[in-house]
């Protein structure tokens with residue numbers, strides 16, 4: 367990250383933290399550069415550095431990473447000769463930021479009336495909007511509910527509780543709601559934060575004896591969004607405070623949106639009264655993705671990659687392959703595509719199946735399916751109503767040979783077994799026979815609607 371890039375980031379930071387916080391805490395930071403993943407800032411006093419680290423550290427890290435910088439840590443240094451720093455020359459007009467000013471700065475934080483500036487909202491990801499959210503069967507209900515809440519107006523279900531496994535789009539939907547609300551009503555106080563940040567703020571308020579401020583801030587929002595609420599399970603006083611905040615907002619008819627990795631009733635160590643409160647609105651889950659949704663997501667991400675790497679060619683089969691093979695987590699799926707483009711661009715080769723296998727070997731191994739060759743064989747035999755021995759055996763009649771090729775094709779698609787291994791499991795056939803079978807089915811899939819339908823049905827059953 368260059369100094370100019372840091373300069374450009376400042377506008378965005380000002381928006382996020384508010385004008386007063388920006389002037390007090392961010393503006394005095396002098397960006398020195400990034401070395402080995404550490405961003406260095408010069409600061410006029412160690413107090414200012416510590417304060418920024420504690421209160422805005424995560425935000426800075428997030429903003430810089432988001433802007434493309436490889437930053438894992440931030441360090442604040444007080445240079446030996448402070449006189450050269452702009453923050454100190456500013457101090458000719460404004461109070462010096464020495465021990466004395468530190469007290470002033472802290473006091474001004476407490477007494478500041480402008481609550482909007484103090485709202486500790488976590489930054490929203492610009493990419494997470496409704497426009498970029500791909501809707502499919504597994505997430506259509508969650509999407510519809512989120513859309514409804516994003517429209518604003520009368521609160522119909524409170525809270526909206528979204529849950530689902532890792533990387534299925536909960537955070538994306540929450541940010542999308544926040545963006546939508548803000549675009550429709552720019553003056554709405556929308557507070558989005560993770561349950562972990564909620565706890566952090568709470569503990570900090572306790573420590574600094576600022577509970578009144580804390581309560582006032584959280585009760586003054588119009589919309590509260592808390593991500594990953596399971597995090598506060600078992601953390602008694604945080605739960606308690608969350609419960610009070612929750613009730614106060616519901617009483618004022620303010621919208622609350624919560625996400626978690628499981629249903630409210632399944633969050634262990636969460637007090638019953640909170641669980642039941644969380645269930646009192648609309649609870650919707652994001653189901654694990656299916657093949658169509660994954661393919662849709664890949665296509666939508668492709669557009670961005672194409673813009674970035676217009677020169678790269680991509681074999682459509684690669685997308686189908688990835689959608690088949692990486693089935694657990696959209697984040698991993700996206701990561702795979704990004705890596706593929708970066709790799710292909712580096713080595714200057716088109717994105718073929720071969721390159722994909724090379725580049726993503728580790729990801730593919732990690733998300734390897736549990737589907738076995740034997741399962742496929744059994745399922746195919748049952749589907750075509752033939753015996754296993756006929757499927758695997760030597761008979762070359764079409765009624766056996768075609769299902770055999772279908773089974774070989776599925777083994778190639780749904781397992782990571784090599785062609786020779788598949789051949790061995792089909793009565794010791796040669797790998798060229800398997801290759802021929804796979805190619806034949808690939809052709810038929812396009813020409814013969816029945817085969818395409820059979821494949822689809824079998825795949826669904828096997829993946830279920």
Ligand SMILES: Nc1ncnc2c1ncn2[C@@H]1O[C@H](COP(=O)(O)OP(=O)(O)OP(=O)(O)O)[C@@H](O)[C@H]1O
Nearest residue numbers: 498499500531532533534535536537538663696697
């Ligand atoms: N339906 C979708 N359309 C487009 N992108 C999606 C979709 N679902 C998930 N993603 C993308 O997958 C990534 C992970 O999603 P997100 O962070 O929202 O998951 P999450 O459910 O909050 O996961 P976690 O449990 O880890 O917090 C994001 O980059 C998001 O944009």
